[in-house]
Amino acid sequence: MELVNESLICLHADVKTAEEAIHLAADRLMQEGFVTSDYAQAVIEREKTYPTGLAGAGYNIAIPHTNPEFVIKPGVAVVIPKDPIIFAMMGTPAEKLACQMIFPLAMKSPDKQLQLLMKLMSFFQNSEVLKQVYEAKEAKTIMELMKELEN
Amino acid sequence: MKKVNILSVCGSGTVSSAMVGQKIKEMLGEHGYDCEIHEVSPGMVAGAVGSSHVDLIAFTSPFDPNDAEGIPQLNAVGVLTGMDEETFLEKALEVLKDLK
Numbered sequence: 001m002e003l004v005n006e007s008l009i010c011l012h013a014d015v016k017t018a019e020e021a022i023h024l025a026a027d028r029l030m031q032e033g034f035v036t037s038d039y040a041q042a043v044i045e046r047e048k049t050y051p052t053g054l055a056g057a058g059y060n061i062a063i064p065h066t067n068p069e070f071v072i073k074p075g076v077a078v079v080i081p082k083d084p085i086i087f088a089m090m091g092t093p094a095e096k097l098a099c100q101m102i103f104p105l106a107m108k109s110p111d112k113q114l115q116l117l118m119k120l121m122s123f124f125q126n127s128e129v130l131k132q133v134y135e136a137k138e139a140k141t142i143m144e145l146m147k148e149l150e151n
Numbered sequence: 152m153k154k155v156n157i158l159s160v161c162g163s164g165t166v167s168s169a170m171v172g173q174k175i176k177e178m179l180g181e182h183g184y185d186c187e188i189h190e191v192s193p194g195m196v197a198g199a200v201g202s203s204h205v206d207l208i209a210f211t212s213p214f215d216p217n218d219a220e221g222i223p224q225l226n227a228v229g230v231l232t233g234m235d236e237e238t239f240l241e242k243a244l245e246v247l248k249d250l251k
Contacts, residue, residue: 050162050212091211091228110165
């Protein structure tokens with residue numbers, strides 16, 4: 001199962017808001033056949049009620065996602081914005097986090113999603129790996145780093 | 152082991168809550184608690200509280216606190232990310248030790 005491909009990785013993304021970042025990732029995910037055309041709107045709506053900003057190791061990240069009905073096959077996109085983007089914090093929407101990395105998720109079966117979520121969370125706890133993702137000069141580097149999520 | 156009933160709340164009531172529930176079960180298990188975890192979405196909290204006994208609510212998505220008046224409600228995002236399991240554990244142990 002190929003969760004990440006180079007087209008899903010957006011480095012130095014010129015996006016200013018959470019919505020723009022989600023749209024950017026959603027377009028890529030849609031072009032690559034991971035999600036349906038209404039994925040972006042569904043993610044944006046969900047984010048308003050159940051935000052996904054998280055304080056990771058040394059960096060803030062966000063994992064916008066939505067229900068399986070908008071997903072064709074599982075995948076993870078990566079958006080590294082030029083400047084950090086504000087997301088509300090998961091569990092505490094009143095708190096805002098300036099997120100350096102955004103990982104929009106396209107998830108299908110709850111079982112698979114649980115496994116992937118656990119892998120992602122340990123990925124986000126590794127400040128060294130996050131640093132390498134954040135400072136990556138090309139998509140290939142991030143692909144390599146994220147390979148472990150696929151096993 | 153002391154039996155406790157915990158409600159794990161996340162946006163969809165499936166994925167994050169399952170992960171959080173599993174970790175809480177392990178963490179509290181080490182402290183002598185046998186946890187029964189129910190995974191729910193925020194909209195299901197009121198129903199779950201009304202239909203069965205709940206000792207503690209762990210949430211990664213916000214819900215209306217009035218839906219579970221009088222039941223301790225702890226933010227479990229630190230458990231989900233693994234970045235701060237200690238804070239949750241301390242608070243949970245504090246809450247559970249007062250149980251009859």
